Amino acid sequence: MKRREVISIFVENQANVLTRVASLFGRRGFNIDSLTVSTTNDPEISRITVVFNGNEQSLAQIITQTRKLEVVKDIFLLEKDNSLFRELLLVKVACDKTNRSLIKEIVDIYRGRIISLSKTCMIIELTGATEKLDGFLNMLNCYDIVEVCRTGVTGISRDADVTDVSSID
Structure with missing residues (x-):
């Protein structure tokens, strides 16, 4: 499987x-x-x-x-x-004065940040597990998503005894 x-x-x-x-x-x-x-x-x-x-x-x-x-x-x-995984999402959403606050509510619920705002669009930054980012994008589907950029997953083990890169030959 x-x-x-x-x-x-x-x-x-x-x-x-x-x-x-x-x-x-x-x-x-x-x-x-x-x-x-x-x-x-x-x-x-x-x-x-x-x-x-x-x-x-x-x-x-x-x-x-x-x-x-x-x-x-x-x-x-x-x-x-036993590991933590994160991904970064940048999403550009078309907006105007009628829907800006509704989009902001979704951003706040997901603990995202609006990093750029104009009269016609906003760019949102969100970091988290892949499932969180997928859920966020799903919530934004009823709005006009202009562009999406994702970094991909990065991860680190919670254990302290994992490879110490300074000891690698």
């Missing part, structure tokens, strides 16, 4: 690393649902967070194959029950 998997990969911070990791997924027939990359507290190391659907066998296969790449320093599964 396929399920949503989130893995975190620590890699050397150098050119073409993302391409190598992403192409490995593609060559193995995995579709990446979400991918984020950022530097860590060590400027030599970057973290790649990948979300994909797979079963236990496919998860084991992709972890084994990814670990073999020489640029990969560490890779681990971010367990749903």
